[in-house]
Each structure stands twice: as C-alpha cells, then as structure tokens.
Amino acid sequence: MRIVVLGAGFGGLACATALRKGLGQDHRIIIVDRKKSFMMGLVKLWILAGNRRLAESQTPLAGLDAKGIEYVNDEVTRIDAAAKRIHAKDGGWIDYDYLVVALGAEPAPEKIEGFAGRGFxxxxxxxxxxxxxxxxxxxxxxxxxxxxxxxxxxxxxxxxxxxxxxxxxxxxxxxxxxxxxxxxxxxxxxxxxxxxxxxxxxxxxxxxxxxxxxxxxxxxxxxxxxxxxxxxxxxxxxxxxxxxxKSPAVIKESGLAQGEWIPVDKSTLKTQFENVYAVGDVTEIKLGQLAMPKAGIFAEGQAKVVAQEIVGEITGKQATSGYDGQGFCFVEVGGRMAGYVQADFYNAQGPLFRLEQPSPVHYEEKHDFERSRIKEWLL
Ligand SMILES: Cc1cc2nc3c(=O)[nH]c(=O)nc-3n(C[C@H](O)[C@H](O)[C@H](O)COP(=O)(O)OP(=O)(O)OC[C@H]3O[C@@H](n4cnc5c(N)ncnc54)[C@H](O)[C@@H]3O)c2cc1C
CATH class of the missing domain: 3.50.50.60 (FAD/NAD(P)-binding domain)
Incomplete structure (x- = not known):
C-alpha cells in the first residue's frame, strides 16, 4: 500500500511516524511538504522572550528518510480524491491508497487593511x-x-x-x-x-x-x-x-473544504472522500456553536488515531476507540514560568478544563514537550 501524508507539521509528522511504526517496509509512507525544516509554533514565544534564536530552531525534514519515511520537498497543488492522487508542483502526480491531509492553517495578514508594514x-x-x-x-x-x-x-x-x-x-x-x-x-x-x-x-x-x-x-x-x-x-x-x-488554497480548490476548513468525523477523522483523512488545523470539528481549537496537541492526537485506523484497515488488526478530544498546553507567563491546562473537549456535559498554577517545572516540561517530539519524529 502507498500512504501519502500532506504536510510535515505537527499532525503530518506524528501520523507518518505512527504509520511507520505500525506497518511493514512493504508499505510506502510518503510525506510532502514545501518546507525543508520543521519548527514548532511555540518556539516563536521563546524567540520573543530572547531564549532562542530562529536560526538554531529549525530541524531538517531530510531526517525523515532515515526513519523509513519518504520525504518529498514540493508544493501540493492539487488533490484529486476521485482518482486517488495528488499533484506536486515539480514532481507531478502521486497516487495513493490512503491520504492524510495535514496542511495546517495559514495566517492571512492581507485580510486586515493597512496591517502589513505597520504592525508585526x-x-x-x-x-x-x-x-x-x-x-x-x-x-x-x-x-x-x-x-x-x-x-x-x-x-x-x-x-x-x-x-x-x-x-x-x-x-x-x-x-x-x-x-x-x-x-x-x-x-x-x-x-x-x-x-x-x-x-x-x-x-x-x-x-x-x-x-x-x-x-x-x-x-x-x-x-x-x-x-x-x-x-x-x-x-x-x-x-x-x-x-x-485561512486554509491553504489547494484545500478549497480541491473541493475538500466546506467554507474555510475540512469537515471530518470527530472520532475517526475521516472526510467525505474514500480513504481520505484530515487532521489538525486544516479541519473543523464542531462542538455545538464553537469548534475544536487549533493546536498541535490536538493535531498530534488526531494523527495517532488516523494512523491506527489505517494500520487497522491494512493489517486487519483492531482499530482504535476513536479520537477522545483531550489535550493539554503550557501557558507561559514570562520569567521562565508556565501554567498548565488540561482539556477534555468531548466531555458529554461540555468541555472540561483543569488549570495548574505557573511554575518553573511546567516551563521545563514545555521544553521537554518540544525535545521529545523532535527526537521521535526527525532525529
Ligand atoms: C506562537 C504559537 C504558539 C503555539 N503554541 C502551541 C502550544 O503550546 N501547544 C500546541 O499544541 N500548539 C501550539 N501552537 C499551535 C501549533 O503550532 C499548530 O496548531 C500546529 O502546528 C498544527 O499542526 P498541523 O499539522 O495541523 O499544521 P502545521 O504544523 O502548520 O503543518 C502544516 C504543514 O503543511 C505544509 N503545507 C501547507 N500547505 C502546503 C502545500 N500546498 N504544499 C506543501 N506543503 C504545504 C506547511 O509547510 C506545514 O509544514 C502554537 C502556534 C503558534 C503560532
């Protein structure tokens, strides 16, 4: 089988890693991203605080090949779900048996008149x-x-x-x-x-x-x-x-989006297209009037479920009990301190949160959060 993952960000890297662990080498895992390196979004706050430099925060995606994941550095220009293939700008068409879309969300500063050049x-x-x-x-x-x-x-x-x-x-x-x-x-x-x-x-x-x-x-x-x-x-x-x-242009042009984002099943992350899943910021999971927030921890949790679903289908092993809507984050307050928030968005009585007060321990845990994932995905 050939599984193609679009986007080597939080969700794409977590998914490709879990797929590689769950499938034998006779199955190909291909990941496509226009970027050459990965940096977690949260690092921007460390750069702002002066604890990191941008130049030392990039991990090359070329490390994926040594993990048995084929990395294609290219721009995804079309997704043809009917023909089960995607198009990359330089490389042309790539066929897939399963597709995981993890192309994220893009800031759109151009939507605010006069912002560019006047604000950061x-x-x-x-x-x-x-x-x-x-x-x-x-x-x-x-x-x-x-x-x-x-x-x-x-x-x-x-x-x-x-x-x-x-x-x-x-x-x-x-x-x-x-x-x-x-x-x-x-x-x-x-x-x-x-x-x-x-x-x-x-x-x-x-x-x-x-x-x-x-x-x-x-x-x-x-x-x-x-x-x-x-x-x-x-x-x-x-x-x-x-x-x-906004969502990447290719999502809207390919007909995957409804409005801005891709609607998915909140438990399996399946789209309406056969063998096409979507995870992370590019998706919209409705929670009543609101939607699941866009954060790496949710992209990662969803990506692991999708990998288990695909591995389950290919190997005939039992699939998962589905995505549970849980996650956590560290809230930095400056001075190398961070609070901790645990969230359960699928709780039947409405989203549930548990907050812990800022401490240097949670700040260190945030650094471990980055380190451990980069090690697992790319080093
Ligand atoms: C300042 C800041 C702080 C944050 N802090 C946290 C935090 O503490 N905890 C947390 O969980 N999350 C945090 N986040 C959010 C987190 O970074 C995102 O939610 C997460 O990266 C989403 O993962 P994703 O896989 O959906 O998308 P991304 O990680 O954005 O990955 C999408 C990938 O798709 C690629 N791509 C897009 N379009 C194309 C195309 N056409 N062709 C080829 N490649 C393409 C992009 O290059 C990118 O690599 C933070 C974000 C910011 C900005």
Missing amino acids: NLYDAAQVEPLRDRLLALKKGRVAVSIMGMPYKCPPAPYEAAMIINDMLEKNGTRGGVEVELFAPSPIALPVAGPKVSADVVEMINKYNIHFSPNCKPKAVRDGEIEFDGGRREKFDVLVGIPPH
Missing part, C-alpha cells in the same frame, strides 16, 4: 526577532497586542505573548513607561474554553498590569492607530498582530 505578525517566525528589537527599543508608549480574527492557532498564545512582553520590558527597565493592552475580537478571552477559564486568563494578565479589551475586531490599521468594527480607534506605538487565518 507574531505568527510569522521571521518577524519575531525584529519585533523583540523594536519592543526593547521602546522607552515610552503603548504596545497593542491584537487578535485580528477567529479562529487562530493556539488560543492562549496571544495572552502568553502579552505576559512575555511584560516580563521583557520589566527586565529592560522600561515597563514603567510602556502600557500593554490586549484587544480580542470575542466577548470573552477564550470562547472555546468558556467564561470561567476566560475570566481566569483575564485575571492572570491583569495581575501583570495588562489591560484586556474584548469585542475589538480590527477593520483597518493606519499609522499609529487601529480602527475596530463599530468605529472605536486605539493608538499604538508597537502593534503585535495575530492575523486572521
């Missing part, structure tokens, strides 16, 4: 070091952290960034002259986590003297000013934006 995109790795330099050079003024649309990757990340900025400015001796304010388009901080967790997060940032403004969806950015829907205007000296997100 926190989710663009190349902009984080210049952002750090700009923040450290600011002696007096206002930093606006603006979540510019929903959904976006890793819902707590903008709040973590605001607390890291607070810590940086404290250490820099400039916090006294610099205001930090977080603007969110939603009425509460983390809609998917509900009002209680949202209130806890706002209380957490308030403790660091970071002000929270809900219901602020940017319409346009002008020199030194954001204009929100409804006409409210706010000044800034440094704008840290989390742009709205």
Whole structure:
C-alpha cells in the first residue's frame, strides 16, 4: 500500500511516524511538504522572550528518510480524491491508497487593511526577532497586542505573548513607561474554553498590569492607530498582530473544504472522500456553536488515531476507540514560568478544563514537550 501524508507539521509528522511504526517496509509512507525544516509554533514565544534564536530552531525534514519515511520537498497543488492522487508542483502526480491531509492553517495578514508594514505578525517566525528589537527599543508608549480574527492557532498564545512582553520590558527597565493592552475580537478571552477559564486568563494578565479589551475586531490599521468594527480607534506605538487565518488554497480548490476548513468525523477523522483523512488545523470539528481549537496537541492526537485506523484497515488488526478530544498546553507567563491546562473537549456535559498554577517545572516540561517530539519524529 502507498500512504501519502500532506504536510510535515505537527499532525503530518506524528501520523507518518505512527504509520511507520505500525506497518511493514512493504508499505510506502510518503510525506510532502514545501518546507525543508520543521519548527514548532511555540518556539516563536521563546524567540520573543530572547531564549532562542530562529536560526538554531529549525530541524531538517531530510531526517525523515532515515526513519523509513519518504520525504518529498514540493508544493501540493492539487488533490484529486476521485482518482486517488495528488499533484506536486515539480514532481507531478502521486497516487495513493490512503491520504492524510495535514496542511495546517495559514495566517492571512492581507485580510486586515493597512496591517502589513505597520504592525508585526507574531505568527510569522521571521518577524519575531525584529519585533523583540523594536519592543526593547521602546522607552515610552503603548504596545497593542491584537487578535485580528477567529479562529487562530493556539488560543492562549496571544495572552502568553502579552505576559512575555511584560516580563521583557520589566527586565529592560522600561515597563514603567510602556502600557500593554490586549484587544480580542470575542466577548470573552477564550470562547472555546468558556467564561470561567476566560475570566481566569483575564485575571492572570491583569495581575501583570495588562489591560484586556474584548469585542475589538480590527477593520483597518493606519499609522499609529487601529480602527475596530463599530468605529472605536486605539493608538499604538508597537502593534503585535495575530492575523486572521485561512486554509491553504489547494484545500478549497480541491473541493475538500466546506467554507474555510475540512469537515471530518470527530472520532475517526475521516472526510467525505474514500480513504481520505484530515487532521489538525486544516479541519473543523464542531462542538455545538464553537469548534475544536487549533493546536498541535490536538493535531498530534488526531494523527495517532488516523494512523491506527489505517494500520487497522491494512493489517486487519483492531482499530482504535476513536479520537477522545483531550489535550493539554503550557501557558507561559514570562520569567521562565508556565501554567498548565488540561482539556477534555468531548466531555458529554461540555468541555472540561483543569488549570495548574505557573511554575518553573511546567516551563521545563514545555521544553521537554518540544525535545521529545523532535527526537521521535526527525532525529
Ligand atoms: C506562537 C504559537 C504558539 C503555539 N503554541 C502551541 C502550544 O503550546 N501547544 C500546541 O499544541 N500548539 C501550539 N501552537 C499551535 C501549533 O503550532 C499548530 O496548531 C500546529 O502546528 C498544527 O499542526 P498541523 O499539522 O495541523 O499544521 P502545521 O504544523 O502548520 O503543518 C502544516 C504543514 O503543511 C505544509 N503545507 C501547507 N500547505 C502546503 C502545500 N500546498 N504544499 C506543501 N506543503 C504545504 C506547511 O509547510 C506545514 O509544514 C502554537 C502556534 C503558534 C503560532
């Protein structure tokens, strides 16, 4: 059999690794990505904090070949589910027996008029070091952290960034002259986590003297000013934006998406197309009015289930009991400290959360989280 995985990010790497472990060498596992290296999204926060450099945070995807996974460095340009094949820009058509789509979500800064050039995109790795330099050079003024649309990757990340900025400015001796304010388009901080967790997060940032403004969806950015829907205007000296997100163009062009994202079965991650699965940020799993958040931990959990489903079908072994909607994340607060949140999104009575207070132990666990996965997937 030939299993093709599209995207060598969190979900794709976890899936290809689990498939390789579950299937004999007579089955081919091919992974396609336009990137040459992998870096976890969370590393951007360490770059912002000054604990990492971008240049030392990339792990080459070429390491996949030694793991028995065929890595194709190419751009996926078409998915033809009817003919069970995908098209790569340089390499042409690749046939598959099973397809796993893990192409992620892309920030779309162009959706906010005037943002490019006036604000820093926190989710663009190349902009984080210049952002750090700009923040450290600011002696007096206002930093606006603006979540510019929903959904976006890793819902707590903008709040973590605001607390890291607070810590940086404290250490820099400039916090006294610099205001930090977080603007969110939603009425509460983390809609998917509900009002209680949202209130806890706002209380957490308030403790660091970071002000929270809900219901602020940017319409346009002008020199030194954001204009929100409804006409409210706010000044800034440094704008840290989390742009709205979109799915990769090939997803919409191939007919896999309904609206922006790919709908999947919440338990098996099957799409409506035969032998086509999708995992991670490119999917939409509805949870009542809301949707499963976009985060690596969920992409990974889903990817492992998909691998077991495919291995089960090929080998005739028992498949899994399905994806359980559980995950966790470490919420950084600056000063090499992180809190810990455990989440159960499929709980019958509604999503359930357990929070642990910030500690240096959780911060270290976050580093282990990165290290252990890179070792398993690529080294
Ligand atoms: C600042 C920040 C902090 C974060 N912190 C956390 C955290 O603490 N915990 C957590 O769980 N998650 C965190 N995340 C979120 C996490 O990084 C993403 O949710 C996760 O990477 C999603 O995995 P994925 O496999 O769906 O997509 P990705 O990891 O984005 O992988 C998609 C891959 O597809 C490739 N691709 C896309 N289109 C094409 C194409 N046409 N052709 C070829 N290749 C293509 C891309 O190059 C990419 O490598 C954070 C994200 C950010 C930005």
